[in-house]
Amino acid sequence: MRVNDLQHIEGFYLQTKYHENTSITGIFCGDLLSLVMANIKEGNALLTVISNYNVLAIAHLMKIPCIIFTTGVLPKPELIQKAEEEDIAIVTTNYDTATAVKRLYEKVSI
Amino acid sequence: MSPKLKKDFVISRRDFQNAGYVSSTIKKELMKRNIDSRIVRRAIIACFEAEINVVIHSYGGMCRYQLDDEKLIMTFADYGPGIEDISMAKQKGYSTASKDAIEHGFGAGMGLHNIEEAADILEIQSSPNGTMLQITILLRMK
Numbered sequence A: 001m002r003v004n005d006l007q008h009i010e011g012f013y014l015q016t017k018y019h020e021n022t023s024i025t026g027i028f029c030g031d032l033l034s035l036v037m038a039n040i041k042e043g044n045a046l047l048t049v050i051s052n053y054n055v056l057a058i059a060h061l062m063k064i065p066c067i068i069f070t071t072g073v074l075p076k077p078e079l080i081q082k083a084e085e086e087d088i089a090i091v092t093t094n095y096d097t098a099t100a101v102k103r104l105y106e107k108v109s110i
Numbered sequence B: 001m002s003p004k005l006k007k008d009f010v011i012s013r014r015d016f017q018n019a020g021y022v023s024s025t026i027k028k029e030l031m032k033r034n035i036d037s038r039i040v041r042r043a044i045i046a047c048f049e050a051e052i053n054v055v056i057h058s059y060g061g062m063c064r065y066q067l068d069d070e071k072l073i074m075t076f077a078d079y080g081p082g083i084e085d086i087s088m089a090k091q092k093g094y095s096t097a098s099k100d101a102i103e104h105g106f107g108a109g110m111g112l113h114n115i116e117e118a119a120d121i122l123e124i125q126s127s128p129n130g131t132m133l134q135i136t137i138l139l140r141m142k
Helices: A003-007 A033-039 A053-061 A077-085 A097-107 B021-032 B037-057 B099-103 B111-118
Strands: A012-014 A026-029 A044-048 A066-069 A089-093 B005-011 B061-067 B071-078 B121-127 B130-138
Touching (some): A003 A012, A026 A097, A053 A066, A053 B021, A077 A089, B005 B021, B021 B037, B021 B061, B037 B061, B037 B111
Parallel strands (some): A026 A044, A044 A066, A066 A089
Antiparallel strands (some): A012 A089, B005 B061, B061 B071, B121 B130
């Protein structure tokens, strides 16, 4: 799956530029960052409602190419800009995490 | 042989924004030395959790890391208030974190447990005057 596939799904919005071809190897959902850090695999997209610099730091450290903020969480512009600088794609959606996962599995092959 | 390295960092209380800085520095250094990525991952997890612990729980502190060809030693020292019950704190899910920490996505009670899992050697000393955590990661090249 690529980021490009996500932005063609209704209700998913790509917030960063130049990331259409970033590939994603799977998805991981989590809001407790210790659990995210211990369990997420390199290349996974992270679905979360926590939008702060720590999420970005973890994504950067763990080689997470894409963060999908669910449940209508909209990160600050500064955070989006920082993500862009670090080559991390940011996607937002109004779906809650469970629905977002369902939509993803319906629409793309992961 | 890569040169031995020693670096010190200050970690401020409640400074969530800069948490991860030491981990990021260490990651770069380990990758430069061509260390096995699974070991780099363990080093990062242990370091990030320890940084967050200082940010969340302490009145502030510091980190020193020492690196040579065989091992990475990360020492975190803070000014208190100390860990009341270390064996409880190591258990999954045991948390004394503040609401503030939880809002930042931390405080799951996994920190010390993750550090223990990631470290090859972990030493903890704690009193109301402060906590000293020494994490050793044994290194192997790819």
